[in-house]
Amino acid sequence: MGSWLDYTINGLIIGNIYALVAVGLALIFGVSNLINFAQGSVYAVGAYIGWTCFTYLHTPLAVTALIVVVACAGLGVAIERIGLRPLAGAARIAPLLATIGISLVLDQLLQIVFTPDPRALTSPLPNWRISVGGGTIGALDLLIAATGIVSAAVLYGFLRFTKLGWAVRATAQDRDAARQMGVNTDAVNMTVFAIASALGGLSGLLVGMYFNHIDPAMGFQATLKGVVAQVIGGMGNVPGAIFGSLLLGLTESYGVAIFGSSYRNLFSFALLLLILVLRPNGLFASARSTPPEPMTGSFVTPNRPVRVPRWAIVAAVVIAAAVPLIPAIPYVLQVLTNAWLFAMLAISLTLVAGTLGQISLGHASLLLIGAYASALFALDSHWPVWASIPAAGIVTALLGTALIAPSFRLRSHYVSIATLGIGEIVGLVILNWESLTRGPMGVTNIPPLQVGNIELDNPRAAYWITLGILVLLAMMQTRLLRSHLGRIFRAIRDDDVAARAHGISLGRYKAIAFAFGGFAAGISGGIAAHQYSYINNETFTSTVSISALTMVILGGMGNVLGAILGAVALTALPEMFRGTAEYRMLIYGVALLLLVRFRPQGILGTT
Amino acid sequence: MTALLVLKGIDTFYGPVQVHFGLGMEVRQGQIVCLLGGNASGKSTTMKIILGLLRPRAGSIFFEAHDLAALSTPQIIRAGIGSVPEARRLFSAMTVRENLLMGAFARSDRAEIARDLERMLELFPRVRQRLTSRAGTLSGGEQQMVAMARALMGRPKLICMDEPTMGLSPLFVDRVLELIQAVNKEGVTIFMVEQNASLALAIAHYAYVLQAGRIILQGEAKDLARDPRIRAAYLGGETEPAA
Amino acid sequence: MTDLLECRAVTRRFGGVIAVKPIDLTLREGEFLSIIGPNGAGKTTLFNLISGHDVPDDGTIVLEGVAIAGRAPERIAAMGLARTFQHGRVFANMSVRDNILVGAHHRLRAVKPRLPGLGALAELAMALIRPPAVAAEEAALNHEVLEIAALFGDRLTPRLDQPAHSLSYANRRRVEIARALALRPRLLLLDEPTAGMNETETAEMQSIIGGLKARGQTILLIEHKLDLVMRLSDRVIAMDDGAKIAEGPPHTVRQSPAVIEAYLGHRAMGEAAL
């Protein structure tokens, strides 16, 4: 009994920590309908500023907190200026992608400046603790709780009851209309970002002190948890965010109590999916409401895809096929082979995110499924590689579709969150299902590519096989897009309500698109497994998902050729600089930002 | 009568597509002026450039002594222009009451705002019933009424209305037109865009007819109402730029 | 003639508001029924209930003998019901042609082999293989698109390959109607098809809708432009505040005191008397 009380207290304390991030996220979502993926990065920056102050300036806590608040507020203003304001007329999803870019940039800068190694951030608070049940509560716990509750209460009041608060919400819903009421919308957005970021930085400082541990990767995890908490409480709902955080903290704490600590995150993401499927508008939302009709006069950025003549495509394929014949360094072949693998992932994503309009943030998990499926078929079932790879494609198509199917009725941002959650879950299941996947050890000694007895373990053969499969997949997808299915996918993307009114069943066609996309991604993962010969649950992480998304946007959403072009450009270019992983992700972040800002339709245009 | 709003030599573009060709017009103090024109003739675009939502590539726009080209949209609103946008553009997740109060955002005289709110609810009894509903759940016509009331809440000198009667049932059309006249009698100048020429000309003082981005006809409303060319202008068909 | 659509005591509440009070409605095959009523009367809500975009709290809706209340809109569409939306919902990034083709979705046969359990997979295969039967079906539909577009004079035909977002408001409304026609509906629901059109364009639309009626199309129309309603309807239902306040031949309904009070106003009556 006593230990349950402990777990409860622990859950509430952890929940409180999540609340600090979730409140900032909710505030920004409430204002700009934007999931600010940079919120976690600001939180990490706050923690590092605090660490710098403590370590080099030896400032007391109050002064440190003030510095963090001011610096992060400034950072918030900068994020608004770069990530939001210039995108006012762009598609709804554009600012979301911009914040993903900003977050990549910030996280990588932290790694470059402070190294990836964790640091200790020791709390200067007095060390007294009250004991409650079997556990204790300290000064820092109380400070964290108070910060969360007070800031939420103030913000809630601000949004509901003050004129500026109304202006903030009005701006969120219709910027042009708000300006026509005399609201200076730029100033409003800037204020909100400053407040939310100040809060984010402060929470980074407090949480860093709480765990006495900070590292540059803490930001992404914080964003994830904050988003989960917010979905539970209802997006943009400030009190809901706090409730969601506490519920999340408790669920994790009890989950850990029953199953052990490696299950912590699995529980949070399972809870996320459960809520998304059962109550997509959060626990407090009213049950059913019909989606409002879109207003007249809304225009999309006019854009006409670049028409690439057939002969140019054929020529490009021929040239690509001839590359191994010129005595190039094997290194080039290896980079290009990798690019073809990425291109398979990219055409899969461009179908789902571009043509069907379901922005997936967890696409790398399909690679993982494909890689594990092919590796295990080959090792455990002793299938030949030429059979295990297509089988992996089919398994990925089926499993991927089955995982996403419960979320088929979600729209826009919620789809992205669901796919993000599913992506994390796949990784965590692989980590924990040791009897099948060998757990954290990973799978070793995966046989190389071979057909019959002919080993294709040389770079040239691997190159040709990968290129050939890519060309085949791309041709199939192009054919698909020209059929009635392409038309149906685009109709669902443009207006799913109108699509249903004409007899289109969303479930069936989303399933077809995800299955086709899953097949391509699964094949890519399968080939990769046999090339790498070793895989584990971190071979393809969420950064791969984001990279793929960047490629797809670079090429032009929905554009098959564009996706391949994007994959080649973003795989090959960073190699030329031969930078380390940090610099590579930095380049992706900057590329994503520039693209969203200056060429949202990508190189070849959206289709 | 002095001119309150003056547009001269306006050229407007959407990307490469030109919408206005040397557009010029005047709205005189105290009048109801309407802009007629077929679909896609550039009426809504005229509203957008007056409100500073879109900048013309050439030409000048003056409101009293203000050079609107130099002001941002919020500044233009504060200078005394109210707007009823096309397709209403209510804040759909906010309550009707909050929407109305947003209309008075640029004002700070609380007591007067409260009185104006009451006055609006008297003008639109239907709106009173839905005061605490979210604006997005209102029917098309109810939304139009809220949009009108919201613009009036700002006590502007000039109200710009883009198709204020669109989607309204006959009784409400009458009510809105009467209301426009009543507001005008109180000294507010009205500039409106309408498709329904006969209705608009019935209440307007002066009218312009826009076709393919050019003013092809203008004059006292009562003269235009009898002008056969008015119908011709509508029969002129659409002039959509080929995309 | 048989009843195509029959609504009994259909009700829809939103929180405190009863948007549709228990309402009865029947529509015979080939009939043209209009619903009029002041703003907020519940007309669009009733449409949403019939087309499956919303679920009634109470009551039954029967389409060709099948109870459809609570069915998904795509299944109701497949039974032959097409609708347009009050504010227009075209597929903005698709060409006019593709917009209309989507309307014909539920008539696709060759590309959707009937295989229990594997239908979706078979459809994917058919799309990729594109056997002659499938190609012929597409060609026939494409031909039909030209016919439907021709109904609208030269408004749509020259713009078939333009993206819908580049069209003017009135043309987007026309695309929506064309798309609905491509379904070859047994029952067509039109929600204010002439909103935002000027007098000339309204007259043009009236003759198009009149043409549909002459072909025997069953139509349920919401419209504020009384002239058009009077000319085309076989029967009119007037609603106010969620309830039916009058029903009958157009001229009777128009003369009904309740309708004048709630909807027309006395000025419109004065005009009508001229």
Ligand SMILES: Nc1ncnc2c1ncn2[C@@H]1O[C@H](COP(=O)(O)OP(=O)(O)OP(=O)(O)O)[C@@H](O)[C@H]1O
């Ligand atoms: N954001 C935009 N991007 C590109 N073209 C546009 C945009 N907005 C309007 N247009 C085009 O500019 C022209 C004029 O449009 P505008 O909205 O001013 O017409 P309107 O006279 O108000 O027509 P309606 O009666 O349909 O409201 C049209 O051809 C329209 O297609």
Ligand SMILES: Nc1ncnc2c1ncn2[C@@H]1O[C@H](COP(=O)(O)OP(=O)(O)OP(=O)(O)O)[C@@H](O)[C@H]1O
């Ligand atoms: N989702 C909803 N939530 C709450 N109230 C709603 C919702 N949808 C409609 N209503 C209310 O139900 C009533 C009927 O609305 P409806 O849209 O059916 O009117 P309408 O007769 O189509 O009017 P109009 O001619 O103005 O379009 C209105 O008072 C509206 O505010």
Ligand SMILES: [Mg+2]
């Ligand atoms: Mg307009």
Ligand SMILES: [Mg+2]
């Ligand atoms: Mg309606």
